[in-house]
Amino acid sequence: xxxxxSVIVGAGIAALIIILVALYLFGSxxxxxxxxxxxxxxxxxxxGAITLLWDRMKNIRAGLPSADERAKKxxxxxxxxxYYATIWIAIGTLWYNIIFADNLGFPALDAGQVVATIVLLxxxxxxxxxxxxIRQGDTE
Amino acid sequence: xxxxxxxxxxxxxxxxxxLAKQVGVRRETILFIEKGKYNPSLKLAHxxxxxxxxxxxxxxxxxx
Numbered sequence: 001x002x003x004x005x006s007v008i009v010g011a012g013i014a015a016l017i018i019i020l021v022a023l024y025l026f027g028s029x030x031x032x033x034x035x036x037x038x039x040x041x042x043x044x045x046x047x048g049a050i051t052l053l054w055d056r057m058k059n060i061r062a063g064l065p066s067a068d069e070r071a072k073k074x075x076x077x078x079x080x081x082x083y084y085a086t087i088w089i090a091i092g093t094l095w096y097n098i099i100f101a102d103n104l105g106f107p108a109l110d111a112g113q114v115v116a117t118i119v120l121l122x123x124x125x126x127x128x129x130x131x132x133x134i135r136q137g138d139t140e
Numbered sequence: 141x142x143x144x145x146x147x148x149x150x151x152x153x154x155x156x157x158x159l160a161k162q163v164g165v166r167r168e169t170i171l172f173i174e175k176g177k178y179n180p181s182l183k184l185a186h187x188x189x190x191x192x193x194x195x196x197x198x199x200x201x202x203x204x
Contacts, residue, residue: 059166062157068165069181070172134168137177 004060010053014046037116041123048127071134078129085129086122093117142201145174148192163187 021042056066067075093114101108109117149159156170163170163184172178173188180188182196189196 064160064166065164068169069184070169070178071166137172137175
């Protein structure tokens with residue numbers, strides 16, 4: 001019951017995000033980089049969440065638990081790796097502004113774009129680590 | 141680490157999914173334990189051994 005409830009809540013949040021993105025799209029006129037990132041980030045999060053929910057539903061339908069000790073362990077491991085990756089991504093955006101924008105004439109990232117880039121890339125990292133680790137055995 | 145899970149599953153005519161249902165884990169977890177690619181917790185190792193009517197010592201073989 002708890003498993004099914006978590007899937008229903010997850011699907012509800014995903015649907016809500018899709019509706020908010022649609023409203024944002026209808027309300028906006030011209031799009032710049034920040035607007036595009038504002039659309040891509042929720043879409044990526046929703047796609048990732050739907051993939052995870054689909055996997056959970058598949059197990060629930062087969063009469064198996066949606067998550068077990070291995071899945072939970074790998075979930076947290078992916079989170080830890082994504083956290084380290086996020087720190088390097090944040091440092092990377094700083095280097096980009098110093099090396100490429102200040103010295104080589106590339107367009108500089110403003111605060112909003114830096115935050116959006118970090119959120120987008122850290123979400124990508126989390127999903128990528130999650131999918132990578134779930135296919136590994138994890139022996140220590 | 142090697143395991144005798146596959147051999148004992150065959151003896152009791154259990155699929156990976158049947159065993160997974162009995163011990164309350166996902167099928168892939170049984171697959172990785174069986175291949176020796178995942179070290180289960182002591183509790184899960186005990187559950188698997190119990191489901192296969194054996195002991196942890198007899199189920200998991202270590203190359204010392």
